[in-house]
Amino acid sequence: MLTVWAYGMVIAFMTLIMTRRLSPLTALILVPTVVGVLAGFTGELGAMMVQGITRLAPTGVMLLFAILYFAVMIDAGLFAPFVRRLVSLVHGDPVRVAVGTAVLALLVSLDGDGSTTYMITTAAMLPLYRALGMHPLVLACVTMLASGVMNILPWGGPTARAASALGVDVDDVFVPMVPVMAVGIAWTIFVAYRLGLGERRRLEACAASAAASAAASATSAPTGRDVATGTWAGGTDDEARFMRPDRLYVNAMLTLGLLVALMAGVLPLPVLFMLAYAAAVLLNYPALDDQKALLARHAGNALAVVGLIFAAGVFTGILSGTKMVDAMANSVVTLVPPALGPYLAVVTGVLSIPFTFFISNDAFYFGVLPILAKAGEAYGLTAAEMARASLVGQPVHLLSPLVPSTFLLAGLCGVEFGEHQRFTLRWALLSALVLLLGGVMLLVIPLVGTR
Template identity: 90%
Template sequence: MLTVWAYGMVIVFMTLIMTRRLSPLTALILVPTVVGGLAGFTGELGGMMVQGITRLAPTGVMLLFAILYFAVMIDAGLFAPFVRRLVTVVHGDPVRVAVGTAVLALLVSLDGDGSTTYMITTAAMLPLYRALGMQPLVLACVTMLASGVMNILPWGGPTARAASALGVDVDAVFIPMVPVMATGIVWTLFVAYQLGMGERRRLATGDTGADGALPAASGPTGPDAAAGAWAGSTGDAAHSGRPDRLYVNALLTVALLVALMTGVLPLPVLFMLAYAVAVLINYPALEDQKALLARHAGNALAVVGLIFAAGVFTGILSGTKMVDAMANSVVTLVPPALGPYLAVVTGVLSIPFTFFISNDAFYFGVLPILAKAGEAYGLTAAEMARASLVGQPVHLLSPLVPSTFLLAGLCGVEFGEHQRFTLRWALLSALVMLLGGVTMLVIPLVGTR
């Protein structure tokens, strides 16, 4: 019966999210509570919830202060000079424009927010695509590929979800994946170069593209608009750029990234310290700090609230032993010849699963089952979590991702056309990252037993 309750909880959870009957935040709290109570664990649910929330507290703190740190850097205009310089350098050559799009999108994606990446990248680059007659599909494709790779950042979402769902430290999942991310970045630049070369050849023949027309610009465009977006040009003094502190902000950000890679302190502590220093440097007045927090509180609360709600879900799933029951049932279904390769299988499955269902449904509903089954073959939870991340480039093409519609609209392309154009490159990106992970021994090809 425990297995039946377990699968019932996962199915109900996934169905409610996929049909948009409940938000992920609400479903993560209510579904396990109701099912756990019906299964006869009413008196024990409170302790399970607290235990799950406590286990995820470091992840929630890390995400909160990571979002706030990059919010300070964006408002202070740290990247505005780079945007201006990039627009100047790439102007006039389709190959440079495409590669420059990738570089800019990779940089903007550091804040972990896909919508921000899409808005700023298209604002900076769309005028160049229009002026040169380049297909905006290339802009949408390159921007999304870059965002898909950088989505693995801990504050981007999937890594935190995977770590939370399996109860492992974010550092153990993310830091070994850095070389894999580097592989994905190189691949993205290569794809951008290839698409740019294709545009150069097409334009040389006088071809204007499939429809022979260029989309109209939407909203403010050009280097000034892009730089202004980065500088937080809202007319509010509390959010205006801080060009006089550019080098200090750059030094602080580099120091933070180095500290993250070397692991000198836990990620939550590093981001707390970095935010405290950054806000004092750029917005020392208390009123300005309050205004900054008010401006970015919505984004921070949405992400952190989801993490703590996940603590309720995973706490009940683990405390009731439902996850063990599901894992045992999965183990019995896995062919013995396939079991040792379950990490690679998880990586492959993450591609269609994260496309057809949401990240929440996959990481909180499916991954724990696969990870528990992997234990029987000597695969650790951290290794399975890493494997589950490689499908992100394809995930962003899913109609379940609202920011994808934003990107298509900003570029002036049809959503279906964008999917058809980008899908093969996104699939290849996911497979390249999976191959990179296996080659670098970050994702084990075979279990230890």
């Protein structure tokens, strides 16, 4: 019954947010609560919720102050020179911007931390998207796809989990996957190109429509407003109020120091961002009225992201506390018919797509993968081969509401989480399938066992 309740909870949650019947915030709280009550855990739900919230509290604090810090840097104009340079290079071409986003995200993802990738990429590229009128969903999609491919790096997490869970050397899992990652990188750039083409056509259509409308009415657009892109060409008075061009080098040094401290692990991430935000506010906006106005300006975005994080704590707390996640893990093997035994490596790759979405990486790699690998031994499939196959679902995994950094990405881009899921899911699924197909064609993931 726990398995039935677990799948029912996940299906209900995804259906409600994908069809916009409930917001992700509301669904994350109400769906697991209702299911927990119906499953007979009424008296224990409170403790489970608190435990889940407590586990995610540091992440919530980190995301809150990370959003506020980069909001200060963007408002103060730290990235304005970089954006102006990019604008001159791309010549207003959305295709170049989208491909540039992919390249930047792929490079930044080399550190293996999704949150850092999202913060740096969006901070650098979002002002350019706004200047050109490009939809921020493209930015969120391309950045996440790049992070999903690069998440296979040993220090990204999943590879180390898979290797340790099966007791194999990390090099035996990762090194053969390098050509597969190259395929994934090429695919990510291709997707960025396709999405950029779509934005180019949309903006050209908007410009043509605006020109026709202007010719028909013989009137000009309001001063400062770019009708074709829907953006402010010269910025608003409110934006000008927060610009601090004279603090450019100070802000650059502060941000560089923060990134170095993040990579070196000088202090826990939440503490680093709290200190960095406090320093940034004092350096750029010493007046209390400006600080209050800055908080009011970005409070909605920060609150939306942090609220989702704590709501996700309720969801994961109930899912773990009721042992539903264990029931889901144990049900995986029973879903695989014996006839598919020789193809267990490919089956594992396919299963990694939905199961790393519905349950955490830890639950899949430490709970499900060892069982599949043990079954694969009977068909001549090695543990390293099974571990490689289990990695292909990472592009879809990052779309899961159980991944805190995904909320950060949506918040930084200013898009709804459910909207980001709907827009990106197709490309994420295709990315996972491309990785799986690439692994099979490159003989990294065996199509059939040797026995």
